[in-house]
Amino acid sequence: MGRPTIAEIDLDALRFNAGQVREWIKGEAEILAVVKADAYGHGAGPVARELESAGVNIFGVATGEEGRELRHAGLSATVLVLAGIDPQDLGEVIQSDLTPVLFDLDTARLLDLQAGNLRKNLTVHLKVDTGMSRLGIPWREWEAAVDVLPSLKNLKIEGLMSHLAMAESEAPEDRAFTEEQIRRFQSCLEYIGQRGMEPRYVHLANSAATTLWEKARFNLVRPGLMLYGMHPAPHLKRYISLRPALCWKTKILSLKRAPAGDSVSYGGTYKCSTDNLIATLPVGYADGYNRRLSNRAEVLVRGKRARVAGIVCMDLTMIDVSQIPDVQAGDEVVLLGKQGTDEISAVEMAGWMETIPYEVLCGIGKRVPRRYLRRKG
Numbered sequence: 001m002g003r004p005t006i007a008e009i010d011l012d013a014l015r016f017n018a019g020q021v022r023e024w025i026k027g028e029a030e031i032l033a034v035v036k037a038d039a040y041g042h043g044a045g046p047v048a049r050e051l052e053s054a055g056v057n058i059f060g061v062a063t064g065e066e067g068r069e070l071r072h073a074g075l076s077a078t079v080l081v082l083a084g085i086d087p088q089d090l091g092e093v094i095q096s097d098l099t100p101v102l103f104d105l106d107t108a109r110l111l112d113l114q115a116g117n118l119r120k121n122l123t124v125h126l127k128v129d130t131g132m133s134r135l136g137i138p139w140r141e142w143e144a145a146v147d148v149l150p151s152l153k154n155l156k157i158e159g160l161m162s163h164l165a166m167a168e169s170e171a172p173e174d175r176a177f178t179e180e181q182i183r184r185f186q187s188c189l190e191y192i193g194q195r196g197m198e199p200r201y202v203h204l205a206n207s208a209a210t211t212l213w214e215k216a217r218f219n220l221v222r223p224g225l226m227l228y229g230m231h232p233a234p235h236l237k238r239y240i241s242l243r244p245a246l247c248w249k250t251k252i253l254s255l256k257r258a259p260a261g262d263s264v265s266y267g268g269t270y271k272c273s274t275d276n277l278i279a280t281l282p283v284g285y286a287d288g289y290n291r292r293l294s295n296r297a298e299v300l301v302r303g304k305r306a307r308v309a310g311i312v313c314m315d316l317t318m319i320d321v322s323q324i325p326d327v328q329a330g331d332e333v334v335l336l337g338k339q340g341t342d343e344i345s346a347v348e349m350a351g352w353m354e355t356i357p358y359e360v361l362c363g364i365g366k367r368v369p370r371r372y373l374r375r376k377g
């Protein structure tokens with residue numbers, strides 16, 4: 001079927017970005033590629049396979065279901081389930097050889113019991129909450145929790161992790177908080193060591209910390225966004241050069257003259273002040289082209305910018321192409337990515353949507369086919 005609204009994923013860019021991360025950390029830690037939420041909208045299976053072939057051998061997903069999808073895609077590397085598994089699913093978790101992250105003692109006890117019933121050992125990573133107040137055993141309760149671990153005979157603690165809340169910020173008070181999170185993590189690591197446990201993997205650094213906080217790298221870093229070619233904050237660009245891997249594009253479906261005084265789309269919020277040329281695109285909020293982009297976003301046509309005209313509809317969006325010379329139905333339109341010498345970045349789109357690039361990428365809908373290609377250079 002020929003709907004032209006697609007997301008192209010440049011596999012070479014993924015490979016390049018992984019190489020840039022590896023070079024930046026001078027190969028002193030391994031890389032866990034975060035491919036949750038369908039690899040931030042890029043398609044978890046193909047992305048993980050590409051990164052695996054580029055030497056990444058640990059992957060992070062949010063759920064057991066996402067982990068199973070990676071196995072179905074043929075991934076043989078370690079897969080860490082970051083955001084919890086239902087103890088009921090333990091059989092499938094073991095069958096798919098997934099490694100759950102444990103972030104509370106009650107679940108740890110339950111999983112230990114279940115694993116015992118199945119006569120299996122379960123490899124897990126432990127998460128300590130060092131200040132984000134999201135998932136993890138609270139750092140203040142760490143010692144009591146660790147003292148219980150030796151009784152959980154069916155669990156093998158392979159990793160220790162935590163997550164940083166504001167690693168990208170260079171504001172002095174935020175930097176002090178990150179310092180404090182690292183200090184707390186260090187002392188949790190030391191305590192577990194004193195109790196005779198030496199997890200093979202120790203990890204704390206997301207993309208921002210991988211870039212800025214050398215002492216947060218331990219022996220495994222956990223980047224997501226960077227691998228897809230974006231920095232979590234604009235000021236991080238000066239450290240590592242990356243290549244965005246995703247280009248979201250479509251084609252003009254219909255082109256029409258709209259005389260001065262006509263209005264465009266629901267509610268008539270876009271009024272034509274002169275005789276305008278309006279193009280209709282086969283993309284809408286059901287594809288993840290967010291309604292907040294109405295009357296705000298720009299797209300690229302024939303290497304020039306054109307503005308979204310009126311309200312984004314479910315399946316269609318109008319743009320004003322009055323200023324695009326020779327524009328025609330069927331012309332390629334880039335919603336996100338490069339065309340000619342210009343580029344609409346996920347950061348720019350996030351600005352129009354009043355959100356972050358993560359949400360832009362994860363929001364690209366299932367209805368948009370992903371095409372994988374190699375661009376080199």
Ligand SMILES: Cc1ncc(COP(=O)(O)O)c(C=O)c1O
Pocket residue numbers: 034082163205206207208222223224225226232
């Ligand atoms: C636990 C954990 N680690 C690492 C990451 C990767 O973060 P980033 O995409 O900022 O590198 C995430 C993403 O939110 C996460 O939840």
